[in-house]
Amino acid sequence: xxxxxxxxxxxxxxxxxxxxxxxxxxxxxxxxxxxxxxxxxxxxxxxxxxxxxxxxxxxxxxxxxxxxxxxxxxxxxxxxxxxxxxxxxxxxxxxxxxxxxxxxxxxxxxxxxxxxxxxxxxxxxxxxxxxxxxxxxxxxxxxxxxxxxxxxxxxxxxxxxxxxxxxxxxxxxxxxxxxxxxxxxxxxxxxxxxxxxxxxxxxxxxxxxxxxxxxxxxxxxxxxxxxxxxxxxxxxxxxxxxxxxxxxxxxxxxxxxxxxxxxxxxxxxxxxxxxxxxxxxxxxxxxxxxxxxxxxxxxxxxxxxxxxxxxxxxxxxxxxxxxxxxxxxxxxxxxxxxxxxxxxxxxxxxxxxxxx
Numbered sequence: 001x002x003x004x005x006x007x008x009x010x011x012x013x014x015x016x017x018x019x020x021x022x023x024x025x026x027x028x029x030x031x032x033x034x035x036x037x038x039x040x041x042x043x044x045x046x047x048x049x050x051x052x053x054x055x056x057x058x059x060x061x062x063x064x065x066x067x068x069x070x071x072x073x074x075x076x077x078x079x080x081x082x083x084x085x086x087x088x089x090x091x092x093x094x095x096x097x098x099x100x101x102x103x104x105x106x107x108x109x110x111x112x113x114x115x116x117x118x119x120x121x122x123x124x125x126x127x128x129x130x131x132x133x134x135x136x137x138x139x140x141x142x143x144x145x146x147x148x149x150x151x152x153x154x155x156x157x158x159x160x161x162x163x164x165x166x167x168x169x170x171x172x173x174x175x176x177x178x179x180x181x182x183x184x185x186x187x188x189x190x191x192x193x194x195x196x197x198x199x200x201x202x203x204x205x206x207x208x209x210x211x212x213x214x215x216x217x218x219x220x221x222x223x224x225x226x227x228x229x230x231x232x233x234x235x236x237x238x239x240x241x242x243x244x245x246x247x248x249x250x251x252x253x254x255x256x257x258x259x260x261x262x263x264x265x266x267x268x269x270x271x272x273x274x275x276x277x278x279x280x281x282x283x284x285x286x287x288x289x290x291x292x293x294x295x296x297x298x299x300x301x302x303x304x305x306x307x308x309x310x311x312x313x314x315x316x317x318x319x320x321x322x323x324x325x326x327x328x329x330x331x332x333x334x335x336x337x338x339x340x341x342x343x344x345x346x347x348x349x350x351x352x353x354x355x356x
Contacts, residue, residue: 024070026070069282085327089327092117093329110157151178159184166210186201189214211258216264231276234260259280267300
């Protein structure tokens with residue numbers, strides 16, 4: 001745990017109507033908050049937005065973090081598709097692996113997998129996230145040639161249909177092949193650290209990238225030896241990683257961050273991260289939340305198996321929406337899209353009525 005300043009937006013309100021100067025808009029999205037929890041080492045205090053200008057005038061880091069928290073996230077134009085971040089979207093999970101923790105072995109035929117991807121897009125997924133290697137604990141390493149054979153035929157079919165595709169991989173050769181096949185985004189569980197060539201591939205492609213936290217990416221996504229304060233440690237790690245990737249030549253507007261729920265983290269770690277999600281807006285990047293069907297849901301619900309975790313997945317998705325998360329990576333696309341639409345209706349009604 002560090003002693004430097006961290007800011008977590010708190011005291012969220014349903015509408016800013018009638019509260020000029022008392023609330024701030026989160027990342028140009030659909031959430032407003034009335035205060036910050038300011039954390040400096042073991043010291044925590046609440047600073048109302050109405051008093052924050054005076055506080056920030058004496059602290060350059062506070063002013064910089066605040067500016068990143070409230071700044072709108074620019075949309076990404078990816079070919080004929082536009083990915084917006086002023087409202088939440090869904091990334092549908094498409095595993096073409098024989099051993100995925102949730103749906104392994106169901107979609108190993110490229111044509112069938114592509115049809116499943118089309119279905120995800122039809123049911124409301126803004127992105128179809130295609131992966132050819134399981135990241136479950138204990139999963140074997142897949143040779144990059146085999147991973148390419150799994151994902152490229154699927155990506156080609158989806159891209160030709162106009163579907164926006166992200167490639168879920170940590171291998172540079174797979175990234176390269178996926179981008180040539182038509183993928184528009186790289187989603188790397190190692191934040192471009194597992195493969196020494198990965199950063200260069202993404203820089204040269206100029207494509208958006210999802211940087212996910214894991215404690216020791218070189219050892220795999222589930223290593224690590226614990227945290228001082230998991231929320232601050234993960235934030236600091238991602239802050240440093242975003243800075244390094246931006247310095248290498250990737251535009252910050254093309255960087256998406258993922259706190260890595262379930263990767264090298266205990267149940268208590270995951271709960272702390274989910275309760276503190278809004279802090280990650282201080283990185284100035286869109287946030288992706290991947291908590292769908294995760295082991296933590298089973299741990300909190302009588303060891304429900306992966307295919308019986310829809311209710312818990314929706315609950316975690318709603319937690320993300322309340323914290324202003326821009327992307328939800330999920331298995332259950334139509335159910336999550338419906339939850340977002342209902343949530344959006346509540347937000348819109350509050351804006352019209354002005355009732356907090």
